[in-house]
Amino acid sequence: xxxxxxxxxxxxxxxxxxxxxxxxxxxxxxxxxxxxxxxxxxxxxxxxxxxxxxxxxxxxxxxxxxxxxxxxxxxxxxxxxxxxxxxxxxxxxxxxxxxxxxxxxxxxxxxxxxxxxxxxxxxxxxxxxxxxxxxxxxxxxxxxxxxxxxxxxxxxxxxxxxxxxxxxxxxxxxxxxxxxxxxxxxxxxxxxxxxxxxxxxxxxxxxxxxxxxxxxxxxxxxxxxxxxxxxxxxxxxxxxxxxxxxxxxxxxxxxxxxxxxxxxxxxxxxxxxxxxxxxxxxxxxxxxxxxxxxxxxxxxxxxx
Amino acid sequence: xxxxxxxxxxxxxxxxxxxxxxxxxxxxxxxxxxxxxxxxxxxxxxxxxxxxxxxxxxxxxxxxxxxxxxxxxxxxxxxxxxxxxxxxxxxxxxxxxxxxxxxxxxxxxxxxxxxxxxxxxxxxxxxxxxxxxxxxxxxxxxxxxxxxxxxxxxxxxxxxxxxxxxxxxxxxxxxxxxxxxxxxxxxxxxxxxxxxxxxxxxxxxxxxxxxxxxxxxxxxxxxxxxxxxxxxxxxxxxxxxxxxxxxxxxxxxxxxxxxxxxxxxxxxxxxxxxxxxxxxxxxxxxxxxxxxxxxxxxxxxxxx
Numbered sequence: 001x002x003x004x005x006x007x008x009x010x011x012x013x014x015x016x017x018x019x020x021x022x023x024x025x026x027x028x029x030x031x032x033x034x035x036x037x038x039x040x041x042x043x044x045x046x047x048x049x050x051x052x053x054x055x056x057x058x059x060x061x062x063x064x065x066x067x068x069x070x071x072x073x074x075x076x077x078x079x080x081x082x083x084x085x086x087x088x089x090x091x092x093x094x095x096x097x098x099x100x101x102x103x104x105x106x107x108x109x110x111x112x113x114x115x116x117x118x119x120x121x122x123x124x125x126x127x128x129x130x131x132x133x134x135x136x137x138x139x140x141x142x143x144x145x146x147x148x149x150x151x152x153x154x155x156x157x158x159x160x161x162x163x164x165x166x167x168x169x170x171x172x173x174x175x176x177x178x179x180x181x182x183x184x185x186x187x188x189x190x191x192x193x194x195x196x197x198x199x200x201x202x203x204x205x206x207x208x209x210x211x212x213x214x215x216x217x218x219x220x221x222x223x224x225x226x227x228x229x230x231x232x233x234x235x236x237x238x239x240x241x242x243x244x245x246x247x248x249x250x251x252x253x254x255x256x257x258x259x260x261x262x263x264x265x266x267x268x269x270x271x272x273x274x275x276x277x278x279x280x281x282x283x284x285x286x287x288x289x290x291x292x293x294x295x296x297x298x299x300x301x302x303x304x
Numbered sequence: 305x306x307x308x309x310x311x312x313x314x315x316x317x318x319x320x321x322x323x324x325x326x327x328x329x330x331x332x333x334x335x336x337x338x339x340x341x342x343x344x345x346x347x348x349x350x351x352x353x354x355x356x357x358x359x360x361x362x363x364x365x366x367x368x369x370x371x372x373x374x375x376x377x378x379x380x381x382x383x384x385x386x387x388x389x390x391x392x393x394x395x396x397x398x399x400x401x402x403x404x405x406x407x408x409x410x411x412x413x414x415x416x417x418x419x420x421x422x423x424x425x426x427x428x429x430x431x432x433x434x435x436x437x438x439x440x441x442x443x444x445x446x447x448x449x450x451x452x453x454x455x456x457x458x459x460x461x462x463x464x465x466x467x468x469x470x471x472x473x474x475x476x477x478x479x480x481x482x483x484x485x486x487x488x489x490x491x492x493x494x495x496x497x498x499x500x501x502x503x504x505x506x507x508x509x510x511x512x513x514x515x516x517x518x519x520x521x522x523x524x525x526x527x528x529x530x531x532x533x534x535x536x537x538x539x540x541x542x543x544x545x546x547x548x549x550x551x552x553x554x555x556x557x558x559x560x561x562x563x564x565x566x567x568x569x570x571x572x573x574x575x576x577x578x579x580x581x582x583x584x585x586x587x588x589x590x591x592x593x594x595x596x597x598x599x600x601x602x603x604x605x606x607x608x
Contacts (some may be wrong), residue, residue, distance in 0.1 A: 002558070003558060003559040003560055003562065003563040004557065004558065004559050004576075006563070007559050007562065007563075007572060011572070013568045015568055016532060016533065016534045016535075016536065016568065017534055017535070017540070017567050017568050017569045017581060017583075017584035017585075018534050018535030018536055018537065018538065018539065018540050018583070018584045019536055019537065019540075019567070020350065020352070020353055020536070020537040020540075021350070021566065021567075022317075022318070022350050022351035022352060023351060023352060023442070023443070023543065023544075023586040023587065023588035024442070024566060024586075024588035024589070024590055025566050026566065028566045028567065028568075029564065029565075029566040032566070032568055050350070053350060054350075055530075055536075056530065056536030056537050057530075057536075057537070058528050058530050059528070059530055059531065060530055060531060060532075060533045060536040060537075061530035061531065061532050061533070061536055062532070062536040062537075063532060064532035135350075184563050184564065185563075210351075210441055210442050210588075211318065211350075211351055211441050211442075213441075214440075214441040215441065215442060216439075216441075216442040216589070217442035217443065217588040217589060217590075218442070218588055218589025218590055218592055218593045218602075219442075219593060220566065220588070220590055221564050221590055221593065221594055222593055222594075270441065
């Protein structure tokens with residue numbers, strides 16, 4: 001689908017200009033496309049994150065759908081309460097969305113998120129993953145990749161990134177997907193698909209963050225694309241347990257010549273400046289092995 | 305000199321205001337001042353939002369720990385702040401205090417109102433940063449050259465003291481770049497002549513409003529609900545140093561700029577051409593990087 005076709009299909013903007021997000025923010029770009037796909041009948045619950053700030057201060061807001069700010073650990077709980085409330089009122093065509101950062105998902109909010117997944121509450125959970133607590137000034141989260149600088153890991157993080165999407169898929173919810181803000185059409189399509197599925201849906205979005213990842217504001221889309229093209233970030237869907245790669249990731253697995261060395265992705269950002277060439281080499285080996293395994297998994301059932 | 309010299313910095317998040325205020329405090333300490341303070345005031349905001357920082361410099365230890373309400377010097381890092389709201393910037397400025405502004409040319413000078421006998425200094429910090437490429441994570445660090453202007457205008461600290469402070473705060477690669485900017489600003493700071501019509505009676509220091517007391521829950525105001533509106537935090541066009549310009553002859557109406565704009569600041573006109581909303585474009589440069597036909601140029605925003 002071309003950009004022009006989508007413009008004809010969804011010209012309406014729900015994220016209004018003049019908000020207080022940083023220049024080149026990947027997360028507003030992602031939210032813009034999600035709301036385009038979901039339309040006006042949407043309620044957003046937002047646990048503490050950058051999202052709480054860029055919607056603006058009272059008495060004005062930048063998002064033109066109901067937007068409820070919630071405590072860090074209570075996002076999914078509040079969303080399930082709203083689902084219940086809407087059901088009691090008999091409103092059926094409203095989509096309830098939880099829009100949370102990676103800290104609110106992988107660290108603080110994980111228990112209530114897991115609870116809603118177990119109960120299969122009918123809402124969509126979006127995790128926008130900028131790989132640290134960016135709202136409070138770049139502290140490490142469970143989702144920060146190994147080797148990345150943050151203010152609490154000044155020498156580079158030692159531990160690996162938590163794979164939230166697969167954790168959620170292991171809950172056997174009907175739909176899990178990963179995407180990236182550099183692929184707005186992919187976000188749009190996956191959100192549209194999720195909208196028509198009943199039960200708990202989980203979509204994990206990688207969003208580059210210029211101040212936290214330390215790169216030029218104009219490169220937000222380029223960096224996200226490098227993450228996908230180097231295999232550092234995979235785009236896939238798990239629908240009723242069946243794992244399926246999305247086109248951008250399938251291309252780099254089927255045609256290794258199109259794959260970009262992970263070095264290019266790492267060296268494009270200053271947060272990985274502590275990583276030595278040897279560490280990048282071993283990371284490349286890990287990614288190559290991972291991609292081989294993923295190629296075998298494509299189209300198969302993940303869990304039994 | 306007064307017993308205690310107080311400074312207020314006005315700038316936007318990401319311009320290095322907090323860092324510059326810290327370096328000023330270190331430099332003053334190195335110069336032999338026994339009491340120095342550097343206080344950032346950021347609020348819940350992020351890059352681009354208006355922030356303030358305060359300094360106190362004294363020969364004797366300082367026991368006062370509050371924001372600065374009646375500064376001896378005000379440093380304005382972003383000229384759009386003073387053109388938009390002169391009163392906020394000069395609030396509490398003492399009679400015969402210093403006002404140091406970053407501006408190219410002297411266009412903004414006639415619109416400035418200051419307390420009596422104030423000394424106004426200007427320096428073109430933006431061009432100094434552009435020339436030296438003094439950037440951090442995609443934004444120009446305008447506040448660093450303002451330190452040089454401050455040193456020249458007030459004579460409170462020397463370049464030598466600043467160098468010592470910069471050396472202790474940055475890695476060796478960045479020291480020379482920052483010092484070059486500071487020195488350049490030091491030698492190009494100019495005193496501006498202010499006509500008597502521009503003097504205003506002294507502005508009393510602002511005090512926080514008293515919060516009303518509620519005795520019963522029925523006295524409470526109704527639940528605050530924000531209304532969606534464009535420009536919820538004002539015209540964010542002020543944030544940019546560079547503005548994108550579309551070349552209509554090269555444009556093929558592919559609408560990639562509309563698709564990738566994180567701000568939703570690209571509109572489509574009746575002929576199908578994209579049009580940039582300069583009131584809200586933050587100048588991140590994503591459209592410039594993503595345009596497949598290279599039909600977008602980034603030019604320095606001359607309006608400031």
